[in-house]
Amino acid sequence: MNDAPVTADLALAPVTITPTKPLTPTHVKGLLWLDVIHKSTREIRPVTYVWNPRMSTLTAQTAAYWEFLDRAVGAVDWSACSESELGELYVRSNAAGVRPTGDSLQPYFERVEKEGWIHPASVRLIDLWKEQLDLLNVADPGLLDPAELTLTADDVLDVLREHQLTIDHRGIGGPVYLDGTIWGLPVRQIVDEEGVANYLVPVLRELIPIGARHQRVVLVYDQELMQDYILLDKVLTALGAAVTRLALGRVPIDGVVASSRHGGWEGKTLSDLADACLRHVDVPTYRLGMRIYFIAMLERGCAKSFQPELLRRSMVRAERILGETGDAEPDGGGPEFLRRLAVPDGGYVDPYRLTTGLLDRRRRVPAGLLTTVFG
Structure with a gap:
């Protein structure tokens, strides 16, 4: 993994958007910053835009939305649904306050892993995103191009363990933590008691090999994720990558910053x-x-x-x-x-x-x- 030749490319690696809702002003801000960075920087050096949909579809947030749709809505013609209808269902899925079990989410993770599958409701949303971004002339970073992640979740945990960066309680039915205390950072749970990984695991599955192959990785993320991305920066740096972070503030609506x-x-x-x-x-x-x-x-x-x-x-x-x-x-x-x-x-x-x-x-x-x- 670390024997690949390092290129002069800059890897532009944003946090990906889960295909569960319309594009809000905060999403628009992030996508426009990324688009201008990508188009301007490639005039002076090679740039690889890192956007693998599996980084967002292999998350509990996305799988829980899909499980809600299948359980509470059932079979419908998702291709005929409007953006607002799909967004309302996303809000409903979160307002229900019921977290699906790991067993109920596992079939969704398996389909994504094996096939790069995306629920047709999310395909519909992404198609709408693509139309809107095309009108805005924002280049498609690969919204519907899920490449297989180079590393498995177990590979990532093995690498972290080799570098003494995990606290692993799976042997007693507990979670796995990413241990940032060596840098004065708190521990961060990355796998829960049911074996469900949080979003940092698929991000690491993609970025550990990317960091090994590129001269520099630029992490672009929501300011609300600062703590996680400082930790991600430290981990990638410990594994030999050169990392730059760019945090973007959310856009409040009527004075409120909310998810x-x-x-x-x-x-x-x-x-x-x-x-x-x-x-x-x-x-x-x-x-x-x-x-x-x-x-x-x-x-x-x-x-x-x-x-x-x-x-x-x-x-x-x-x-x-x-x-x-x-x-x-x-x-x-x-x-x-x-x-x-x-x-x-x-x-x-x-x-x-x-x-x-x-x-x-x-x-x-x-x-x-x-x-x-x-x-």
Whole structure:
């Protein structure tokens, strides 16, 4: 596993979105930051976008949603369901307050492992995501391309045990903990008493080999997951990977930061935002305006609530920029300009500095970026 040659590639490895709900403003922010990082950084160095659906489908959160659908809803034509209907079912599945047993989740994990299977309700959601992201010109990172994970869960536990990073109580019917006390971090349960692994295990199954093969791994994640991702950083570093972390703050709605499992995103999903914007602007303006709002206005860790008025202003600014620039020729994105915006030791182009540069009339951002990165 560790004998593979190390490439000069940068591995861009975000936390994946479970295919259980519509894309909320927080998801949109993350996907736009990732898209701009990917498109700008690949102009100056090779980038591998690490998005394996199995990292999110081999989780109790996703399997519990599927188990609820099969048990409480039954056989329906999922391809005819709307995004809001599927989102409402996700909220209902969590409001029920009943956690499925490990035995009831196991058949779902087995199908994912053997076939790369995704429940048809989630396939429907992902198809809707793909349509919306295509309209926004966000490249599909592989939403429906589940490659087999290189390592098994047992492989991961073996590696962690070899490095004295686990506390394993399976022999007495207990859980397994990831032990970060060597770094002053608390222990973290990664396998429960029923043998169900949490989301960190499939992430490690994917990223341990990735870290061994790439010059640097950039972990991009929700700020609410900070503790887990500090621990993940320490583990990958201990195994020989070079790691950079980028935490993105969630977007509050009406002043509240809450998990999407509780709802509250109705009327503010990506499809809702697209419908509202495209009543007033054309598609190029919508694409640029969304990036200006979610990257430049909301910033990396900004705690400002979602504000439709600021989104409208971003569309106005985008329209002005496109009008002043005209039809930009794709000139390769100005590699020298982009290198100056690279994060020190991180290897990727800073999307905030790049996007705010479009708003500053005193700075000359190469016009080609409007095509290669923001188009």
